[in-house]
Amino acid sequence: MFDSTTSNLTSSSAWANLIQDQDAIRFLETTILPPYLNSCRWFAGKARQQEHFRIRFVHEIPFRSDSYTAEKAYLIIVEAGYANGETENYLLPLSFIETDRPDVPDVLPKGIVTTAVFDQKPGLIVDAIYDERFRQVLYFNLAHQNALAQKTGRIVFHRGRGLAAEHIDAEVTSRVLPVDSSNSALVFGVPNQGETYFLKLYRKLFQETNPEVDLVSFLTEHSHFTHIPAYAGSLIWQQEGVPDVTLGMMQLMVENQQDSWNQTGDYLNDFLYAVPHRLFTIKEDVFDRVELLGRRTAQMHLALYSPESNDPSFAPEPFTDDYREFIIRRFESLLERRYTLVIDNYAKLDPLAQRLAWVFMEAKEMIDEFVNDFRHRPLESLRIRIHGDYHLGQVLATGNDFIIIDFEGEPESSISERKIKHSPLKDVAGMIRSYHYAVSAKLFGSTETEHIDPDHLQRVSERWYKLIRDTYMDAYLETIGSPHPLYKNNSEVNFLLLVYLLEKAVYELGYEISYRPAWVKIPLKGIMDVIREIEKIRIADPTRNSDLPLLQMGLLQTKKE
Known part of the structure; x- marks a missing residue:
């Protein structure tokens, strides 16, 4: 039995019989696990109102030897229940290390779940990853x-x-x-x-x-x-x-010098230091690296394109009506929330961000028309499994090449949503937006440029970004090859890229308004770039019958230097 007068667990059973000791299990659920799980970085429910922790399943993992007693570890599946919303399940491997033996290993404090006594043997219940035997x-x-x-x-x-x-x-x-x-x-x-x-x-x-x-x-x-x-x-x-x-x-394991976000930041240093002197400097090897990443991105997508696969989860699929409606529902919900955020926080934005936000709001009907175009436009390009959360931080710089990591998908999406097939251009859009963030964050967040007019910085960052974007895209499309079943033609490539760029920038806008108001101009400028391209499509299409007025781009006009 356990001793409920102390915080440690005391059981007359052996550790090997933990599953049968329901009193010990209950003590873990009610007394030990709540404070321990809330101390763990990987537990995502800290901010929610917790109602219970329940050990739903216990799996046994026998050790190969018992050099310091207990002969097994357990993989326990803990259910976290909340006052609102769905429950969550977490994996917590547990082992027991006796402490009255001469060969007791050291365990980091964060790995100790509780002190315990099993069958009169004192020890520690630990997160088993800190137990060499379990590893x-x-x-x-x-x-x-x-x-x-x-x-x-x-x-x-x-x-x-x-x-x-x-x-x-x-x-x-x-x-x-x-x-x-x-x-x-x-x-x-x-x-x-x-x-x-x-x-x-x-x-x-x-x-x-x-x-x-x-x-x-x-x-x-x-x-x-x-x-x-x-x-x-x-x-x-x-x-x-x-x-x-x-x-x-x-x-x-791979050699990891740094991720590409940090490497791009390093490459931007020369550019940054030149800006106050009214110089525009990009080293040739920067273009070489961007081209290489464009090729590697395309090669990844070509590898994921598997028309002969016997696994239906990897077979290419067309742009079905169901898929389009899924994207549209998600985007329209996102868009409505962002309009509300912009209105509620407009007064907090700096003048440049306010001008961009105003045009964004004025473009609502144009964006709605673009979304409707996506709903009905004939598309012959294909969808496949993709990386799903692709940006510079997901690419490791290794010597003279790249390694792509972290294929888990969008953190805020469900597992089912992460497995939905998209155009590979969704990945491409993520990387393009990442380059935009890299240069904007560097120029707007550095002491070297803090006294430079924001309008000037905006123009300079856009020049760098567009050169890098075009270099990346050219290398990507050249490697994919034309024609390729993934992409019907350049017109569809351009249209779909706008769809995913707009979705990505609108998503980013919410985070920046909530957490980094000084950076709101970055996603707003990304939205503005897409809006300009949408308007070009409208103007160039003689068959389009639309009563929408042209955008008031004069609102973005910056003063001459």
Whole structure:
């Protein structure tokens, strides 16, 4: 039984019989887990009104040895219930380390769930990722593709092509990466090669496979695209009659000098320092890097284009009416919320942002017409699985090349939504917007340019951005090739790119108004660029019968220097 007068758990049962000790389970649910989970970076429910934590499932992971007692760890699935909204499920691996033995390992304080006594043996219940035995058995099971039967389903370990045959029985070293994020990261080293594999343990669970595992395993197993950390394996919870649940994925480690957001920031330094002297400077190697990223992006999309695939989740699809309505419903809801935000916060914006916001509001009918055009326009381009959250921060600079990471999709979307097929131009739009952010943030946020007129900075940043955008797009489209089934023609490419650029910039607008008002001008300028292109389409189309007036672009006119 447990001792309810103290914060530690005391049970007359052995740790190996935890599942049968319902009093201990209840004590964990009511007393131990609430404060512990709320201290974890990966627990996303801190801001919600919590009503309960319930251990819904307990899976057993036997250790290969019992060098310091307890012979197994548990993968517990914790349900977090809230006063409002849906419940969430989290993965928390637990192990028990006895503390009265000479070989007790050190455990970081954040890994200690509680002190405990099982069968008169004092110790610590810890997040098992901080237990070497647990890390070792994860690697062993994955390398040997084991399946562990459980009371509810089974835990299945898959080995991917990225795990070398000579490493299956290797005596690996392991550690936890000291990063705080929404998942946990473990690193494994093999003899004479150092740290070689990276295992991401997913904390928030969904009742279907993780899109990142789907995409990375597909690219590794079914294509020749090598600019990702290769898929080395995964662990899945399988139950009969319900979708699989992804618990973790292992990949090859890659050399990481920095992500491309930071690298682009470094490249922008020369440009930044020249601006106060009225010089426009871009080194040639900047264009080389942008061109290379454009090619790598196209190669990724070509690898994901799989018309012969037997897996329907990767077969290309047309622009169906259902897909268009999904995009339109989501965009119109987003747009309405952004109009409200702009109106409510207009007085807080700086003069440049106010001018941009005014034209954005004036363009409402034009945007509505553009959305209706998307609903009815004949489109022969195709949709495929894509990265889904593509920006400079998702690309690692490795020597003279790039590695693309983090295929989980949009963080605020459901798992089902992340698996929806889109035009690859949605990824392209994300990267283009990322370049716009890179230069705007650099120029508007640096001390070197704080005394320069904002209108001048706006013009200078636009010149840099347009050169980089065109360089990236030219390399991308050249690599895709023309014609290609993904894209009917240049007209459809341009139209679809505007759809996704507008959606992305409108999405960004909400974040900036709420958290970084000084940056509101960045997404507003992105919206404005799309609006200008929409108006060009209207003017150039002699068949268009529209009573909408032209936009008042004079509102954006800046003073002459």
